[in-house]
Amino acid sequence: MSRANASGHFNLTARVLHWLMAAMILTMLFVGVGMVASVSQRPWLLDLHRPLGIAIGLLAIVRLGNRLRHRPPPLPADLPWWQKSAALASHWLLYALMLAMPLLGWSLLSAGGYPIVLWPGVQLPPIAPHSPALYAWLRSAHGWLAYLLFATVLGHLCAALFHAWVRRDGVFSSMARGGGAAARRREQA
């Protein structure tokens, strides 16, 4: 299904989605913990949280489709096996959480008997029965998986910067730049 990646770079769709969603997800994580704790900022944070979450879920589906159709550039051959495994596992964990978190949020609002308001006048239908047991479970899962997502994002960021500044092995630039631009820069150097 996926073609071999000869450019050494992620395709444009992957790169645009990656950086866009990086900003959205990081924003979302701060909005999420902030709206639960704050006694003053909750209303606008909550108003942002729901549509942003649904947008992340939809973009994650597009991104997964692109990821399955276009093979990403291979990791450097000299990367230790455990780092390769960690990269693979964390990338699929990120995909799983990007898809699961919006669904959990939508479900928990359904199970809590809440209206699922995207913006004034526009609501989503419930996707789970109104049930305290289900709500309690989904609400806990949404919270704990948010912490896991934040930890994974932090680890991903640290690994990316490690590739960029310590190993300098082209892994970071495979997401930061397109293949054409990098090749031109190499020619100019």
Next chain:
Amino acid sequence: MSLPDPTSPSPRPRPLWPLAVIAAIAAALAAAFAWSAGWLGGPQRLTAQRMTDAIEAGGPPHPGFRRAHSKGMCVSGHFEGNGQARALSSARVFTQAAVPVLGRMSIGGGDPHGADASARVRSMALLLRSDDGQQWRTAMNSFPFFVVATPDGFMAQTLAAQPDPATGKPDPAKMAAFLQRYPEAKKFQQWAKTAPWSDSWANTQYNGVNAFRFIAADGSSRFVRWSMRPQTPFKELSAAQRAQADADFLGEDLQARLARGPLRWDLVLTVAAPGDPVNDPSQPWPQDRQQVVAGTLVIDHAEPQASGPCRDLNYDPLILPHGIAGSDDPILAARSAVYSQSFNRREREIGRGQAPEATGQAHGGAQ
């Protein structure tokens, strides 16, 4: 950032300073996250969790019950909009002939077995679901204005009212210090001392003290406060009658009245004039403000909250239909945040089977 040199023959010496920079970036992000989550900033920093903790500390735990206004009954009926509010708000509830209502009548305090006659504050919470799928949730109280202007003030009052471990009663010195710092609360105390008590949930007026923004179909917006004004005539409950009253007299009275027929309240909207305080629920607006009777609430059924539909609902005052929006009243945002905490905690207790009494599973379950 430099690109790798593909001609380099031997392994490059790897610089170590970037590791320190990477660690610093990760630590800064983690600290910002922890601050946003309320984990940093010390015990003085007001968060929804701490405010809920302070409310819980006012008495023994009652798993599965609301943390405040714990004692109550589920009620249901419908709302008949009369179209008069159409000029103020495009919300469907004001024009639909009969909007189904799930509500809850309650008394103030955190004790689900508290004596009705000892609770100065009574409340009505409503969920209106119009036929366009929109919801309007509101939690109103019998006081005409809120006790304080800010969440800090509410926290200070909650802490001052906590029982002193030595005496089992609130420390008068702490309460005096609170009143000194939040003088607006004296007005509330005056109300509590002097306003006559009604003898029923049915003949009590419930006020939504916070201001909301009503948005009409033409886009114009006005600030509004609302009240439910009883059609049932007021009858005073004297101090002597209160001393004699049964602990559950409000619920018994409500059931008896509903057995004879439905109970009605008029929804009265009060429109702010320019300059009226719209972000301070402790300040009432002048009496002569324009009022619009927007419709009639009809309550025809009551049932115990342990098994009723109001148990698993959060009457978050910021769940509003299209055509009504919140104001920047800080109490409104804080209520929304703390109600959510309370809801999460009790639903977790119910979900885990730790709340037999609140769900009516215990022997002789509470109402």
